[in-house]
Amino acid sequence: MRYLPHTQEDIQKMLAVAGAGSLDDLFKTIPDAVKVKDGLNLPEPMSEWELNDYMEKLASENIACKGYTCLIGAGSYDHYIPAIIPYLVSRSEFATAYTPYQPEVSQGTLQGIYEFQTMVTDLLGMDIATASHYDCGTALAECALIALRKNKKADKIAVSDLVHPSHREIIDTYLKPSGYEMVLIPHTKDGLTDMTALEAMDGIAGVAVQSPNFFGHIEDLAAVKKVADAKKILFITSFTEALAWGILKNPGSFGADLVAGEGQSLGIAKTFGGPGLGLLAGTSKLMRDLPGRLVGRAKDSNGDDGYVLTLSTREQHIRRERASSNICSNNGLNAMTAAMYLSTIGKIGIREIAQLNHDKAMYLKSALAGAGFEPVFDPPFFNEFVMKAPRDFNRKRIDLINRQCVFAGLDLAPYYPELTDHYLFCATEKVSKQQMDQLAKEVA
Amino acid sequence: MTQRPGTKGLIFNEPNVWDKSREGRCAISLPKADVERSPLDPALTGDTPNLPQLSELDVVRHYTRLSQWNFGVDSGMYPLGSCTMKYNPKTNEVQAARQGFAGAHPLAGDECSQGALRLMYDLERSLAEITGFDAVTLQPAAGAHGELTGMLIIHAYHAKQGRQRSKIIIPDTAHGTNPASATLCGYKSVNLKSGPKGILEPEAVAEIMDEETAGIMITNPNTLGLFEENIKEICEIVHAKGGLVYGDGANMNAIMGVVQPGKLGIDVLHLNLHKTFSTPHGGGGPGSGPVAVNEKLTPFLPVPRVEKELDTFKFVTDCPDSIGRLHTFYGHFGVMIKAYAYILTMGAQGLLDTSRLAVLNANYIKESLKGTLNLPYDRPCMHECVFNDAKQQEYHISTMDMAKRLLDYGFHPPTVYFPLVVDGAFMVEPTETESKEDIDQFIDAVKAIAKEAQTDPEKLTSAPVLPKVTRLDEVAAARKPCLRG
Numbered sequence: 001m002r003y004l005p006h007t008q009e010d011i012q013k014m015l016a017v018a019g020a021g022s023l024d025d026l027f028k029t030i031p032d033a034v035k036v037k038d039g040l041n042l043p044e045p046m047s048e049w050e051l052n053d054y055m056e057k058l059a060s061e062n063i064a065c066k067g068y069t070c071l072i073g074a075g076s077y078d079h080y081i082p083a084i085i086p087y088l089v090s091r092s093e094f095a096t097a098y099t100p101y102q103p104e105v106s107q108g109t110l111q112g113i114y115e116f117q118t119m120v121t122d123l124l125g126m127d128i129a130t131a132s133h134y135d136c137g138t139a140l141a142e143c144a145l146i147a148l149r150k151n152k153k154a155d156k157i158a159v160s161d162l163v164h165p166s167h168r169e170i171i172d173t174y175l176k177p178s179g180y181e182m183v184l185i186p187h188t189k190d191g192l193t194d195m196t197a198l199e200a201m202d203g204i205a206g207v208a209v210q211s212p213n214f215f216g217h218i219e220d221l222a223a224v225k226k227v228a229d230a231k232k233i234l235f236i237t238s239f240t241e242a243l244a245w246g247i248l249k250n251p252g253s254f255g256a257d258l259v260a261g262e263g264q265s266l267g268i269a270k271t272f273g274g275p276g277l278g279l280l281a282g283t284s285k286l287m288r289d290l291p292g293r294l295v296g297r298a299k300d301s302n303g304d305d306g307y308v309l310t311l312s313t314r315e316q317h318i319r320r321e322r323a324s325s326n327i328c329s330n331n332g333l334n335a336m337t338a339a340m341y342l343s344t345i346g347k348i349g350i351r352e353i354a355q356l357n358h359d360k361a362m363y364l365k366s367a368l369a370g371a372g373f374e375p376v377f378d379p380p381f382f383n384e385f386v387m388k389a390p391r392d393f394n395r396k397r398i399d400l401i402n403r404q405c406v407f408a409g410l411d412l413a414p415y416y417p418e419l420t421d422h423y424l425f426c427a428t429e430k431v432s433k434q435q436m437d438q439l440a441k442e443v444a
Numbered sequence: 445m446t447q448r449p450g451t452k453g454l455i456f457n458e459p460n461v462w463d464k465s466r467e468g469r470c471a472i473s474l475p476k477a478d479v480e481r482s483p484l485d486p487a488l489t490g491d492t493p494n495l496p497q498l499s500e501l502d503v504v505r506h507y508t509r510l511s512q513w514n515f516g517v518d519s520g521m522y523p524l525g526s527c528t529m530k531y532n533p534k535t536n537e538v539q540a541a542r543q544g545f546a547g548a549h550p551l552a553g554d555e556c557s558q559g560a561l562r563l564m565y566d567l568e569r570s571l572a573e574i575t576g577f578d579a580v581t582l583q584p585a586a587g588a589h590g591e592l593t594g595m596l597i598i599h600a601y602h603a604k605q606g607r608q609r610s611k612i613i614i615p616d617t618a619h620g621t622n623p624a625s626a627t628l629c630g631y632k633s634v635n636l637k638s639g640p641k642g643i644l645e646p647e648a649v650a651e652i653m654d655e656e657t658a659g660i661m662i663t664n665p666n667t668l669g670l671f672e673e674n675i676k677e678i679c680e681i682v683h684a685k686g687g688l689v690y691g692d693g694a695n696m697n698a699i700m701g702v703v704q705p706g707k708l709g710i711d712v713l714h715l716n717l718h719k720t721f722s723t724p725h726g727g728g729g730p731g732s733g734p735v736a737v738n739e740k741l742t743p744f745l746p747v748p749r750v751e752k753e754l755d756t757f758k759f760v761t762d763c764p765d766s767i768g769r770l771h772t773f774y775g776h777f778g779v780m781i782k783a784y785a786y787i788l789t790m791g792a793q794g795l796l797d798t799s800r801l802a803v804l805n806a807n808y809i810k811e812s813l814k815g816t817l818n819l820p821y822d823r824p825c826m827h828e829c830v831f832n833d834a835k836q837q838e839y840h841i842s843t844m845d846m847a848k849r850l851l852d853y854g855f856h857p858p859t860v861y862f863p864l865v866v867d868g869a870f871m872v873e874p875t876e877t878e879s880k881e882d883i884d885q886f887i888d889a890v891k892a893i894a895k896e897a898q899t900d901p902e903k904l905t906s907a908p909v910l911p912k913v914t915r916l917d918e919v920a921a922a923r924k925p926c927l928r929g
Binding site: 135178 | 461471494504532537544600722731788808824857879
C-alpha cells in the first residue's frame with residue numbers, strides 16, 4: 001500500500017529492536033479469544049483510478065453534479081466562491097495541522113483565527129467571538145445552556161418557532177437529559193415572533209430569536225431586547241445567512257448578549273450540509289462562560305508579538321469534571337476559509353453582494369407574484385421569502401428539477417403543517433434575471 | 445548524527461490583515477446588476493462592516509505567508525500522542541471536491557441525493573464491520589460530539605428502563621473530554637485509578653460499580669498506549685449491575701482488523717474520522733465523530749437515519765426512542781467522503797497492516813528511547829508510548845523544555861503533560877505512515893536533546909530559536925486577554 005513506507009527489511013530490523021519475533025507478536029497483550037479470526041469483511045482495495053471512477057459515479061447520482069440552479073436556502077446557501085479561496089485553504093500547512101497546541105509553529109493558524117475572531121466581532125457588532133463551532137444549531141444549543149447556567153433559578157428557555165426547525169431540535173436534544181425545557185414562542189400572522197406571547201412567559205433563563213428568521217423575515221430585535229431586559233434574562237439571537245450583516249443593522253447594535261450563527265455563506269461549499277461553520281459571539285461580560293476555543297495575543301521571550309490559544313482554564317482538558325462544555329475540535333479550517341473570504345470581498349464587496357442578494361430576491365418575489373404566486377407575508381426580508389403556490393405547482397416543480405435542474409423553493413409543509421402549498425424561496429447573487437424570468441414563465 | 449530536518453531559512457513578516465488594508469481595494473469581481481436596485485428601509489440597515497480592503501494578490505500573499513508559519517503533517521513528523529497525525533492522502537481531497545458532492549444542497553430531497561445517501565449508508569456499514577457493532581450514526585461533528593452522543597444514548601437507555609442513574613465511572617487513563625461529556629447529561633463522574641500495570645483491574649471496577657452507576661467510559665487502547673486486557677471481564681461486571689460500557693475509540697488506529705470492540709461487550713463507541721481514517725484535522729477541525737452501537741442501543745441513535753429499500757436510500761426520522769437531532773443537517777459529509785475514500789483504498793488487509801505498522805513504529809521508539817527518557821510503564825505498547833521527564837529533572841529540564849527544543853530540530857513535539865496519570869508525560873505516537881529513516885531521525889534528535897540537557901541546559905530552556913516566534917508567554921496572555929484586533 002502506497003501510504004505504508006515499510007520494506008520487509010525495515011520490518012525485520014524494527015521487530016528485532018522491539019524484541020518481537022513477528023508483527024503478530026506485537027499484539028500478545030490482547031487475549032487470543034478476543035481477536036478477529038478471519039479478517040474484516042470489506043471490499044477489495046481500489047487503485048486511485050478505480051476510486052476516481054467509483055466516486056464520480058456516486059457523485060453523479062446527486063443532482064448537484066449537473067450544476068443546478070439553487071433557489072433554496074434554509075440554512076445552506078448557494079454563493080459564489082472565488083477561485084483563490086479553495087486554492088489557499090487547501091495549502092497543506094493549514095489543512096494537515098492539528099489544534100495549535102504548540103503556538104511557536106502554529107502562528108499561521110493562530111494569526112488567521114485571531115483575524116477571523118476580529119472580523120466576526122466586527123460583522124456582528126459583538127465584543128468577543130470564539131474560534132468557531134460545528135454549526136449554527138450546536139452553537140445555539142450552547143447559548144441556551146449558558147443562559148440556563150447564568151440564571152440558575154429558571155429551568156426554561158424561550159425559543160421563537162421561527163428559529164430554524166433543525167436548530168430547535170438540537171436545543172431539545174441538548175436540554176432533555178438535564179431536565180431543562182424549551183418553550184416555543186409562536187409567530188404572528190405577519191410571520192414574526194409574537195412578542196406579546198414572550199412577555200407572558202415566566203421562569204425563563206433566556207430568549208432566542210433568529211433574524212432573518214426561518215421565513216426570511218427581519219425580526220424586530222429591539223423589541224426582543226426590551227422584553228429580555230424587563231425580565232432580566234439573556235437575549236440570544238441567531239442567523240443562518242451571514243451575508244445579511246453586510247447591510248442589516250447588526251445584533252450587537254440591538255444589545256444582544258449572545259449571537260449564534262451559520263457561516264457557511266462565507267466561502268464554504270454546501271457539501272450536503274456539512275462541514276459548515278458555527279459562529280458564536282458574546283459580550284465581554286460573558287467571556288469566561290463561552291464554550292470552545294479562543295485565540296489571544298501574547299508576547300514571546302524576545303518581546304515580539306504572537307498568538308496563543310487562551311483562557312483554556314475554561315476547557316475540558318484542564319477542568320475535566322467541572323468543565324461545562326466538552327467542546328474540543330471546532331471547525332478551524334472553515335473559520336480560516338471564512339476569514340479568507342471576508343478578506344477577499346472586503347468592505348466594498350460585502351455591501352454590494354448583500355445588496356445584490358436583496359435585489360435578486362425582490363425581483364424573484366415579484367416575478368413569482370406575476371406568475372400567480374401569492375405573497376402571504378409582508379415584513380421586510382433579506383434574500384429569502386415565503387410564497388403560496390398555485391395548486392398545480394408541485395408537479396411543475398418536480399418537472400423543473402428533472403428537466404432543467406432548477407430547484408424552485410423548499411416545501412414548508414413538513415416544517416409548518418398549516419403551510420401546505422407554501423414554499424420558501426432564496427435568491428443569491430448567482431441567479432440571473434434571465435433564469436428568474438424563465439422560471440416565472442415555466443410555472444405560470 | 446544524521447542530518448536534521450530543522451534548519452534556518454527566510455521567514456517573511458506579514459502584518460495583520462487590516463494593516464494591509466487600503467481604502468478602495470476589492471479582491472472579488474463584482475457581478476453586474478441585471479435587476480433594479482431595491483433599497484432596504486434605512487431603519488433596518490446598518491454601517492458596512494469594517495472589513496479589510498485588499499487586492500487579490502494581497503490576499504494570496506497574506507495567507508501564503510501565514511501558511512508558512514505553520515507545521516503540518518506534510519511539513520514533517522508530527523508524533524502528537526492520541527491525535528493520530530498520519531498522512532492525509534491527497535486523493536481524498538479530490539473525491540470530496542467533486543461537484544456532485546461539494547455542490548449538494550442538504551434539503552434537495554432523497555431522490556436528488558442518492559449518491560450522498562449511498563455513500564453514507566456504505567460508510568456506516570464499513571465502520572460497523574471495522575468496529576464489530578450493529579449500527580452506526582455519522583451525525584456527530586467531532587470526537588467530543590460523538591462522546592456526547594454516546595452519553596445521550598446511555599441516558600436515553602436508562603430512561604427507557606424506567607429508572608435514571610446518577611453516576612459514570614471514568615478511569616484516569618481516559619480522554620480529557622470524557623467527564624465533561626458525562627456532565628452534559630447530568631451525570632456525576634466517578635474517578636477510577638488504573639492498576640500498577642497501567643490498565644484497569646476488574647476488582648477495582650467491581651468495588652465501585654453499583655446500581656446508581658449508569659456505566660463506564662473506557663478508552664481502549666488507553667491513553668498510556670496500553671490495551672485494556674481485562675475488558676471482557678469489566679464489561680460483564682458493569683452489565684451485571686445493569687450498566688453500559690462506553691468505548692472511546694479515538695485510539696482505534698492500533699487495533700483495526702485485530703479486535704472488534706463491539707465483540708468485547710462494549711455497548712457504544714465513537715470513532716474519530718480525522719484520526720484513524722486519515723482526514724485532515726485542519727488546525728482545529730472539522731473532524732467527524734461517528735458513533736457505533738450494538739443492537740440493544742440502535743433505537744436510540746440520533747435522527748435522521750439512512751435506510752436502504754431495495755436499491756434506493758432515504759432519510760428516516762420516525763424513530764420514537766431516538767435521542768433526537770445533533771446537527772443542523774447530517775454531520776460533516778465532506779469529512780465522511782474522505783474517510784470512505786481511505787477505507788476503499790486500503791481494504792481489509794491495508795487497515796490491518798496500518799494497525800500493525802503503527803504499533804511496530806511505537807514499540808520501536810519505546811525500545812530505542814527507554815534508556816534516554818524515563819518509561820513509567822515498561823510494557824508492550826500499542827500505537828503510542830508514554831515517557832516522562834524524571835531523568836531530566838536532575839538538570840532542571842522539563843518535558844516542555846524538551847518539546848520546545850524538538851521544534852528547533854524540525855519535529856512537531858509529542859503530546860505533553862497528558863495523560864494526567866503520568867507526571868510530566870511525553871506521549872509519542874508516530875503513526876504507520878512514518879518511515880524507519882524519519883523515525884530514526886526523531887530518535888536521534890531526542891537523544892541529542894537529552895545530552896544537551898546535561899551539557900548545555902540553557903539550549904533547552906531558551907528554545908525554540910528557529911520558529912517565527914520564540915517561546916510565548918501563555919500565562920500573561922490569559923491574565924489580560926486580548927481576543928480581537
